[in-house]
Amino acid sequence: MRPDYVDFHTHLDLYPDLSAAIAACDRRRTATLTVTTTPKAFARNCELSQTSEFVRVGLGLHPQLVAERSKEISLFEKLLPGTRYVGEIGLDAGPHHYRSLELQKSIFERILRLCADEGGKILSIHSVRATKPVLDMLEMHFPSHRGTAVLHWFSGSASEARRGVALGCYFSVNERMLASPNARRIVREIPENRILTETDGPFVKRDGKPIPAGDVTQAVKEIAALRGLGASVIQSLIVENLRNLTICHTRNS
Numbered sequence: 001m002r003p004d005y006v007d008f009h010t011h012l013d014l015y016p017d018l019s020a021a022i023a024a025c026d027r028r029r030t031a032t033l034t035v036t037t038t039p040k041a042f043a044r045n046c047e048l049s050q051t052s053e054f055v056r057v058g059l060g061l062h063p064q065l066v067a068e069r070s071k072e073i074s075l076f077e078k079l080l081p082g083t084r085y086v087g088e089i090g091l092d093a094g095p096h097h098y099r100s101l102e103l104q105k106s107i108f109e110r111i112l113r114l115c116a117d118e119g120g121k122i123l124s125i126h127s128v129r130a131t132k133p134v135l136d137m138l139e140m141h142f143p144s145h146r147g148t149a150v151l152h153w154f155s156g157s158a159s160e161a162r163r164g165v166a167l168g169c170y171f172s173v174n175e176r177m178l179a180s181p182n183a184r185r186i187v188r189e190i191p192e193n194r195i196l197t198e199t200d201g202p203f204v205k206r207d208g209k210p211i212p213a214g215d216v217t218q219a220v221k222e223i224a225a226l227r228g229l230g231a232s233v234i235q236s237l238i239v240e241n242l243r244n245l246t247i248c249h250t251r252n253s
Helices: 018-028 039-049 063-082 098-118 131-141 158-166 181-189 217-227 231-252
Strands: 005-010 030-034 055-057 085-092 121-128 147-152 170-173 195-197
Touching: 005 147, 005 170, 005 195, 005 231, 018 030, 018 039, 018 055, 039 055, 039 063, 063 085, 063 098, 085 098, 085 131, 085 147, 098 121, 098 131, 121 131, 131 158, 158 181, 170 181, 181 217, 195 217, 195 231, 217 231
Parallel strands: 005 030, 030 055, 085 121, 121 147, 147 170, 170 195
Antiparallel strands: none
16 A cells, blocks of 8 residues: 655654554554664564554664663574664764764674675664764665665765765655754755655654654655645655665565
8 A cells, every 4th residue: 555654764662652653653654664772672563563554663773772782783683684674773973872882883884794695675874973984884884786775864964965875875854853954955955866754753852742653744844845846746756765765675685
């Protein structure tokens, strides 16, 4: 069934009721990638979403948790053949996580190599204050013919965005990201066929409350305004981008 919307990065298992969050995405007909922060969370997410028309689960090891969960990389490796989607992974060089950056790089490199070896994976990647090393590592360890990287909540420079495009990356955009003038400028310049929407719920708030599961309508409206197009045009374009992304994955599998 064709979706109406796309949420390519959210944390449904961090909402108060995972089953209700999955059901909300189905009601909205939002094609949703719910990422996990540790491999141990993957099985439960898969179990509760197995009958969902629109929700798929990413296998993740969040860079902010690598310092305490790095040993779960062995479980990650065991589970990887069972999924096409990987996330949340990446690097975080923010002040609270900088001390683990070298360990993060080691884990991220291992994940990229594993995904490249398997082929056809679609990755949702975190890159806080670490856009250049993320792009460097993608170029070295995850060639575009072996899978596709989606840069979640991109906060790099315009030149780094262009480099990401050249490496075959997509960009998932949420409404809070668009509060940044730099992000708005970059979203205007990203090729239309590389844009996806996301919520990053429940971390993104609207009116002081977690953004409703699967609700990307505001992000769609803001992207449309930035690019001088109607919201329905952008909505259809993003759904088509997801279709092309997953077709590419199928061909590379």
